[in-house]
Amino acid sequence: MNKKTIDRLVTTSYQNDLLDQRKVNKIASLISRPDLKKYLNGLKFAEKKKNLIIASPVITADLKKFEKLFPHKKVILKKDPSLILGIQITDNDVVYNFTLKDSLDKIQNYLEQNYD
Amino acid sequence: MIDNNKIIETLEKKLMSFGxxxxxxxxxxxxxxxxxxxxxNGLSNAFMGEKIIFENGSAGTVFNLDEDNVSIILLDDASGIKEGDALRTTGEILSIEVSEDLLGRVIDPLGNSLDNKxxxxIGKKMPLEKIAAGVIDREPVSVPLKTGIKAIDCMFPIGRGQRELIIGDRQTGKTAIVIDTIINQKSDKRPVVCIYVAIGQKRSTIAQVIDRLNSEGAGSYSIVISASASDPATLQYLAPYSGCAIAEYFLEKGKDVLITFDDLTKHAWAYRQISLVLKRPAGREAYPGDVFYLHSRLLERSVKLNKENKGGSITALPIIETQANDISAYIPTNVISITDGQIYLQTDLFNAGIKPAINIGQSVSRVGSAAQTATIKSVSGKLKLELAQYNSLAAFAQFGTELDAATQKQLDRGKRLTEILKQPQFSPLTENLEVISIYAVTSGLMDDIPTDSFPRFEKELHEFAKKHYQDLLEALSSGERPTEQTLKQINKLVEVFKKRFV
Known part of the structure; x- marks a missing residue:
């Protein structure tokens, strides 16, 4: 099965921006195992595109404002204490980093590269 | 030594900019x-040649950009990476840190030390891939790069900024020429930084080269880049580009650099391997379609810059290994057409004891004669022609036909010329000594010396000249055409020495 067909199956699997379980089960039962893997990857990729992950050490009500900023995305709030301070936004394969952890990592890299 | 103030300053700067x-x-x-x-998958903003960092800290570089995935060649061990691992772009093109500290060191193509020193x-970041200098920044090759090998300096002179291919079968003395050239740079007035790039060779062979360079005192101005046969194909592919990036660092400072690629055949093999794994369409001999560009973009980075650009140069001596003397194979013809000449070494000559085993007829230097000094030009003018005539006459003489006196004389002279051009390994000569040797034969001064005594005669003549004829040696080092008086002095030197020679 080529990529075009897989993409078409993935698009068909959605109804009103939501996965239709009945359709997914039907498709999964009809295709071969290697194609099923491709189909699954296609679904994962489509889901990833729809989601916007916002990670922060503390979840506050302010973070809910992002839902208004990205009306066509499903905003997922994630608590991640390792970020120390700030916010990290993941939009598909692009990550925007405004965290203290990232700044400290940058400093660490700089020191490692420049000093023995 | 860590500068405490600098560290604190950096930390403050970084923290100030937080957010x-x-x-x-x-x-x-x-x-x-x-x-x-x-x-x-992902990496939708990645660009060709961008450095990629994996979850486990390994690095790679983007080699293919497809519709929905990206192919990355790994620069580290591949075993630690598994399906599902995360990776990220860095926004940086693959580069190597270069500083003066690299002189005398042995490194891998990524700049990591291999010599436990x-x-x-950390120095300047130099990109591995760079577009070569344009025509406006360049000037014609005009300064010689002396190899210290009589046959090359006289007949196939190499200029600074030239690309001269060394081609031949295995075990014909290709690496020896390169090593001799590096060793000879220590006697040059204008210092040359030498870079030896070993691609796909045995580690024992590379170790021998390093050992030889150090024992001959060439280590201090040389850099060895090692991508041995046991290293991944990706490192072997990157090695010559790393060498070029290092050479460009010194070029920017206005220095002259000599870079040797030993050898580009194995480089093409490494690239073929990568391309086949990447499923790029295979062409002739299974090489990908851009194998010509692989070498042309590399060798095009050899340059002689003009005065406005500090006047530095990069001279390249690529090596190609042929199979059964076939110089019309795919990679040899490609590199022959890219370079400014080739020195063709032949097994038959090597086995006949002619070392360096240079095939006079098929070797050429297309731009080097412009860089040859007037001194050496004056004695080696007709050398190539005389030797070519000798080789064709010698072929006829094998049939045992009766020869007239003129032909016999020509054969005798040719034999003597061939003999004087023989030179042992690791003993490059300065230009003045080369001139004395060649002049002694071409002017007939050595006609009464038996050819089997030539090596000893020449060696002792040079020692005698160094001891008693220092003025003559200095006059011959000026680079100018020898005067009548200088030539008379050479005559005198040889005649005096002949009387002492037993």
Whole structure:
């Protein structure tokens, strides 16, 4: 099965921006195992595109404002204490980093590269 | 030594900017790992040649950009990377840290030390891939790069900024020419930084080369880049570009650099391997379609810059190994057409004891004569022609036909010329000594010396000249055409020495 067909199956699997379980089960039962893997990857990729992950050490009500900023995305709030301070936004394969952890990592890299 | 103030200053600067500089990263996921080539999805903003960092800290570089995935060649061990691992772009093109500290060191193509010496100081980041200098920045080759090998300096002179291919079968003395040339640079007035790039060779062979360079005192101005046969194909592919990046660092400072690629046949093999794993369409001899560009973009970086650009140069001596003397194979013809000449070494000559085993008829230097000094030009003018005539006459003489006196004389002279051009390994000569040797034969001064005594005669003549004829040697080092008086002095030197020679 080529990529075009897989993409078409993935698009068909959605109804009103939501996965239709009945359709997914039907498709999964009809295709071969290697194609099923491709189909699954296609679904994962489509889901990833729809989601916007916002990670922060503390979840506050302010973070809910992002839902208004990205009306066509499903905003997922994630608590991640390792970020120390700030916010990290993941939009598909692009990550925007405004965290203290990232700044400290940058400093660490700089020191490692420049000093023995 | 860590500068405490500098560290604190850097920390303050970084913390002050916290919150202001968002770092945008492009991330992806590994979907496949095949023989050091990783296929990943995501990375929609990645560009060709960009450095990629994997979850486990390994690095790679983007080699293919497809519709929905990216192929990355790994620069580290491939075993630690598995399907589903995260990876991110860095926004940096693959580069190497270069500083003066690299002189006398042995490194891998990524700049990591291989010689257990102290850590190499971080220097300037030089990109591995760079577009060569344009025509406006260049000037014609005009300064010689002396190899110290009589046959090459007289007949196939190499200029600074030239690309001269050394081609021949295995065990014909290709590496020896390169090593001799590097060793000879220590006697040059204008110092040359030498870079030896070993690609796909045995580690024992590379160790021998390093040992030889150090024992001959050439280590201090040389850099060895090692990508041995046991290293991944990706490192072997990158090695010559790393060498070029290092050479460009010194070029920017206005220095002259000699870079040797030993050898480009194995480089093409490494590239073929990578391309086949990447499923790029295979062409002639299974090489990908861009194998010509692979070498042309590399050798095009050899340059002689003009005065406005500090006047530095990069001279390249690529080596190609042929199979059964076939110089019309795919890679040899490609590199022959790219370079400014070739020195063709032949097994038959090597086995006949003619070392360096240079085939006079098929070797050429297309631009080097412009860089030859008037001194050496004056004695070697007709050398190539005389030797070519001798070789064709010698072929006829084999049939045992009766020869007239003129032909016999020509044969005798040719035999003597061939004999004087023989030179032992690791003993490069200065230009003045080369001139004395060649002049002694071409002017007939050595006609009464038996050819089997030539090596001893020449060696002792040179020692005698160094001891008693220092003025003559200095006059011959000026680079100017020898005067009548200088030639008379050479005559005198040889005649006086002949009386002492037993």
């Amino acid at each position: 202001g500089d968002s770092k945008t990263q492009n991330v992806g996921t590994v979907t496949k790992n095949t023989d050091g080539v990783i296929t990943a 102290p850590k190499i100081k």
